[in-house]
Amino acid sequence: QKEVEQDPGPLSVPEGAIVSLNCTYSNSAFQYFMWYRQYSRKGPELLMYTYSSGNKEDGRFTAQVDKSSKYISLFIRDSQPSDSATYLCAMNGPRDTGKLIFGQGTTLQVKP
Amino acid sequence: DVKVTQSSRYLVKRTGEKVFLECVQDMDHENMFWYRQDPGLGLRLIYFSYDVKMKEKGDIPEGYSVSREKKERFSLILESASTNQTSMYLCASSLVLQGEGYGYTFGSGTRLTVV
Numbered sequence: 625q626k627e628v629e630q631d632p633g634p635l636s637v638p639e640g641a642i643v644s645l646n647c648t649y650s651n652s653a654f655q656y657f658m659w660y661r662q663y664s665r666k667g668p669e670l671l672m673y674t675y676s677s678g679n680k681e682d683g684r685f686t687a688q689v690d691k692s693s694k695y696i697s698l699f700i701r702d703s704q705p706s707d708s709a710t711y712l713c714a715m716n717g718p719r720d721t722g723k724l725i726f727g728q729g730t731t732l733q734v735k736p
Numbered sequence: 737d738v739k740v741t742q743s744s745r746y747l748v749k750r751t752g753e754k755v756f757l758e759c760v761q762d763m764d765h766e767n768m769f770w771y772r773q774d775p776g777l778g779l780r781l782i783y784f785s786y787d788v789k790m791k792e793k794g795d796i797p798e799g800y801s802v803s804r805e806k807k808e809r810f811s812l813i814l815e816s817a818s819t820n821q822t823s824m825y826l827c828a829s830s831l832v833l834q835g836e837g838y839g840y841t842f843g844s845g846t847r848l849t850v851v
Binding site for chain 1: 841
């Protein structure tokens with residue numbers, strides 16, 4: 625079993641839809657949770673991060689962490705065609721290594 | 737902004753060639769990483785380095801080596817390129833987030849094709 629599971633999709637939605645992207649994980653020691661966005665033929669870029677449980681909002685994006693269920697989510701409101709990308713969740717491994725554990729990535733297409 | 741620069745966006749090499757992929761970061765970060773990314777397999781860690789001249793194997797080090805002679809530069813070496821090493825290669829530098837968590841800044845990637 626992988627430490628981090630993420631449905632690869634692809635996920636296709638109409639413009640304006642609310643998108644929900646999710647990851648589950650098995651290691652209860654994870655504390656920092658990140659979402660990266662990767663456009664085609666580009667490197668991933670850090671989109672959002674949260675520490676421990678709770679919600680964090682940034683514009684149309686909301687990151688949610690439920691440590692009791694070992695489940696994290698990224699919500700995108702009023703999705704736009706420019707949101708079409710692959711979204712990767714990532715989590716902190718042992719703190720002193722600085723090494724992240726990544727999900728496989730979910731490919732999202734927002735259709736005009 | 738931290739910049740992680742990979743020397744080539746696209747490379748085509750022949751089987752058996754020795755290949756060097758270069759990565760430079762400009763923020764004095766100790767940690768640097770090399771990943772490869774393949775459809776259906778996600779990101780897989782090849783090697784990482786915590787400091788100059790230090791390296792650790794990742795999940796798939798076979799067929800690869802690395803060099804870190806200077807803090808800002810982390811090189812990935814394919815000793816004898818093979819077709820199954822055709823992939824997107826991503827370099828990353830580790831940054832400390834607010835609250836002392838870690839995140840990465842990635843380079844733009846090098847798409848390597850071995851023929």
